[in-house]
Amino acid sequence: MSPALPLLLAAILAGVGTYGVLARRHAVLMLIGVELMLGAAGLILVTVGQFDIGQVGGDPLASGAVLTLFVITIAAAEIVVALAVVMAMFRTRGDVDLTGEAQTVEAEVPDETSPKMGEVLG
Amino acid sequence: MTRAVDFPWPDWELPTLPLPGVPDIPIPDLPGTPAQAAVLLAGAAGILGLALSKRSSRTAAWIAIGSAGLVLLASLWQMYSLHEAGDPRISTTIGPLAFGELVVPLELSASRLSALVAAVVGLVALIVQVFARWYLWFDPRYRQFSATVSVFTAAMLLVVLSNDVLLTLIGWEVMGWCSFLLIGHLSAKDSANRAATKALLVTRLADVGFVLGLVALAAGAGTTAIDGIIGHWVTIGSDITVAPGQGAALTLAMVGVVLGVLGKSAQLPFQDWLPDAMEGPTPASALIHAATMVAAGTVVLAQLLPLLQAAAPARVLLAVLVSITIVLAALLAFAQPDIKRLLAWSTVSQVGLMLAALTVVPVGTGPDAAIMHLVSHAWFKALLFLAVGWMGVLTGGTVVRYVVSATKRYRTLRRPVGIGLLSLAGVPPLVGFVSKELVLAQAEHGVQHGAGTAGTIVLAAVGASVPLTAAYCMRAWLILDRGPRRRAVHQPGAQQGHEIIDDFFAEPEVVEEAIGIEEAESAISSSARSAVAVLGFLSVVGGLLAFTPQLELDLVINLQLLAAALLLMILAALAVWVASRGVGSRDAAARLPVSVSLATERGLGFDRLYRAVVAAPVLRLAHWVQWLDREVLDAYVRAAVPAAKLLGGALEQTHPRRPAPGLVLVLGGVVVLAVIGVVVS
Amino acid sequence: MTSRDVLFVAVGLITAAAAVLSVTNRRVLHAGLWLVVALGGLAGCYLVLGAELVALVQLLVYVGAVVVLVLFALMLTRSGAGEVDTSSAHRWVAGAVGAGVTVLLGGTLVAAYGWSEREVAGPSNDAIGEQIFGTWVWPFELLSLLLLAALVAAVAVATTGHRRQEGER
């Protein structure tokens, strides 16, 4: 079969994932975008591995497949921690909105107290 | 020019004295080389002098003078051992530094000439220390003074014996700071502080060129060892050839070095700091003028001589500036109303002679004539300064109206001052005569061996300096010795000055404030007097040095030229004598119009020139930077707030306090970067 | 076009469509469910490409474990979700960046490999297993440490911490 098909699908998945990361303000939904991007990476790796494009006679190290498995596993580990942090965020703030003001502990500090700037800023 | 090819008089080759063979003295096998010992001893004396002498001038004097004596011994031993073993003798300091590709061996090298200069430095330093012990007897800051002199000596020795430009730089810089301390010794005096700052600033300004030049030389060669640098840049055969394609770089670097030397040696256009530096105590002046700071430039250029010979533009620049300086400074010296300032300008002129001799050395010969003049100048100038300092103590000042007929009033002064002036003027057979004739012969030799226009200029300037020097020496002598006996204005020494100072075994009563020390109320101590006598002796017979194997002068003295020089000298002296007749103080310069003498006293307004050329632009630059800071940078900072508001949504989205917009930056940035990468490749 | 191509186009279209829906659907839970479909479709793609082991792991780890977690998290935080998407301007930027990524990646990849038919000949499952525990044992061991740390971290972060106090915004 033609390697262009899976590679195109990977490009589409990466683009869609990028859009998802940027367009979502719900933290968990943002994670969905990341998952799609990782999926795209996996698809590229598997495609490259299955068509032994890089080297004549195939890659003896099975780089494509092994890296895909690594990426999947790392992604799982990431998601676990990410969800825990998001839950903590939900507990402390009551929402999981990524566009919300994140920094709430320290009060806004006025700019440097140097007289020159103080005068100008009033 | 003055080539005497067809003249029947024979040229005269310098003979070598039939010296008895140097006796084979058994020397104990000491640790380290004498070069190491000399530098270390002098440096340690500076530190120990401050650390050990807890408020006791006596201890400080013991340390300073004792170590200066040891330094002198070490440098004499060095000369002797070189005579035995041949030169150069390389010794290490703290071991090589690892700077990547740059080799920094940090070695000392003692050669025939550098050992000679080191010995002279050691001798002058010892004499100055001895003299200062008497001169600054009542000074509460004698300890600091003697320690500074020790450090200063160490720095000079480091420069002289250095085989590594890094060491040279260190010594050079330390000397700069020490001179600042010495000149500003009388720190309560405004003028002293001003003079010290001026000296520091002017030499520092010139040092920029020096540092850049040396760094460029070392960087190009990949080593800081001087012989390595010379070997990299030029190839010395029958003629000197620059490494291909590096002519411009070498020229630029050497111009930088020459600028630094001009600064340190107080040559045009940096000449003005030296006369003002007279604000320092007289022993400090003697040290700075005679053997150390101003001569350092000559030493460094002598070490780098092949490079100077190869870099013609730098050599011509040096030759022209130095020639102008020689004449100008001699003229200025003539008009000075203060004997100390007269001596200062004469130093400027004489150092010019040494440098001039360097610029006309043909390829393949050494800088021996310049070194000889350095040595002879060190002796007679130290003698003159110490004698004039002594005189200042007796008469209450060195301005002409104080010192009129001083040697008549104080007969003991007559001999040292007389010898010094005669030697300075170059009267045979004193040391000044020998060295000056050698410089003259060197210039002529250079002209004959293709030194070009620069050589001609140098020869003319050296020739002109002969009568001019004689003129100002004659003027000084007439004032000091032929003035009316009872014109003395101020005679503090007449009734006082009989308390003999016991140099080493008494602790002085220190006065609170250092001002007025120059009017010390004590007769000169015997040790100080003998120190002056040693210098006087050397000034008389030192010329013999030129006939020893210590100097290799394959010069041919043109007897016609020599005779002409002597004739000019006599004519100039006669003219001054004639001019002085009828003047009350026998001061020939009194014939000059008032405006001229005022202008010369102010160094021809070079101060104003500096202010216009250097200080004003720097200040303007500072203003500009300040303005930039206030109006532009701050405006930028200030504008950041409204700009952010103006840009509104877009910038608010990138506000880093929220996670989501940060992601836009990340992903957008990647796309932009990738596009840049693809487009560029 | 071979039958494998046709099969892949079919599965790929499903996957892409599910992916698009999962990032555009306004209803949180639905978006999560579309993700299940998309990742499942991806596993299908792997199968069509002949990488059975990877497909299996993808199915087990992702569809079986991760997505379930995600769904739970979505359900737990549903009450906190006000607006799901960012502002429309932001979404336009997002769309542009996403399209840029697709064009850039697709362009370079297809330019490098072309449309020509090729043989599918990946390493066997045995070979993959042998390689993981042979050549790649070092990253594999590090990976186990990573999983351990992630587990510990997740448990700690999820179980400890201060709750939002009443009265605080």
Next chain:
Amino acid sequence: MTLELNISVLWPVLAPALAAVVVLVLDVLWPRGGAVHLWLAAVGLVGGAAATWPAIAQGAGDATGAFCLPSGSCLYAASSLTGGLQLLALGSALVVLVLTWPAWSRAGRGSATSAPTVVLVALFLAATAGVTAVPAARDLGTLLVSLELATLPVVALVALERRAARYRGAVAGAVALLTTSLVSFALLALGAALWVAATGTALLSPEAAAEAAAVPERSALLLLAAVLVLAGLGFKISAVPFHAWTPLTYATAPLPVTTYLAGTSKVAALGGMIVLVQALAGTSGFALVAVAVIAALTMTLGNAMALRQVDLVHLLAWSAVAQAGWLMLPLASLSSRAVHAAGGYLAVYVVATVLAFVVVLTVARRPDGGVLLSDHRGLARHQPLTAAALGLALLTLAGLPPAIIGLVAKVVVLRPVAADGTWWLLIVATLNIALGIAVYVRWLAALIERTAGEEVLVPAPAAEAAAQTQPRGDRGATAAPSHAAYQMPVRHRVLIGALAALLLLGSIAPVGIF
């Protein structure tokens, strides 16, 4: 498949990793362990640091490998540069451990509101193991895994803030770090995939890269892969435009963890970049314009923003951004000398920054202290030695004498750029030296300022903020009302002294940097 193991070179990674596992196991076996965890961690870090010595002692071009294939390429290779980076990571981690010791030894078992010590220590050790594994990685798998190992536990450490007042902010900071790290990891994975697509192997071998660069289509792919991997690493080194999390997370995380982020984590980031650059070294004429652009942007924006900060942690955060630009500067020219220059700069930067953080932490811990610039006013009077050490660190960061080491480091990183003739980059860098000096001198000026008018100068909100941040120290406020009653803890003195001595030594003989 025969694989040549060589366990002995792995100890810099294995020691902290094993310590992490042992700590967890020990907690199960002996739940009342207490401070034993911390001691174990210290042993792990010191052991790892000691194990870097054989690698450091090697000659310039040598490298010891582990997990070597019959073809000769290894999955783990320890050159002297690698050893140096590992030592730096372990050393800075040790400093963080000492800083955080009292906080973590308290409440060993944890409670409903604070994480147990064992978790914190284990995460800390796991992250450190990840950091040390990165510079030695020679394949994409190890690079991906170890980078994630160096990041993920730190996210949790940020979120596991124990003090109630700061917990909410810390979680927000963790979210910012987490989202950026997730996206960056996705980019890294995409980059790795493209790398494999371009070169056909997951080994980061220069030969394969050179081969790929020779083919036009593949070279575009390789370039894209390099840019993506760079972007994935850029977040960790806080390079613009991947920096947005930096000020946020630095300001909200517990100060020792911030120190970890600013010091140890950077080793992983730069280590990764060095690995990438070394893999690209064979591709002649394949200059990474992207690196140059990022470096220029990063240092400019970082310095410009740092100029405006009054909160010192913010200032240090932006300074970290600016210094990241300096770190990346030499990498734009893919040479081994450039790689060493970046490594040397990193060492100087890490020591100086960690020293600055220790002093900030010490001052913040003072009863009336804080992390604002105004809290440092007149520090030179109250604590002259501390102020001197801080001054040395700031001068080092600014690259001003007498902290010659900073100057040398700047010269060293500029050298490859000048050698390449990338003049625009050189000009930007020079302008940034001036900007950077302004940043740090502002702080220095505050140190030696008189304190007479302090109350007047500090505006009310700032004073409030200072009051809020006051319990930011390790033990909270311990009822000591005045400067006089305050005694700086011995461990802080030792740390400040040791780090300042390192900088001083470096300034006297900046030999290793060249």
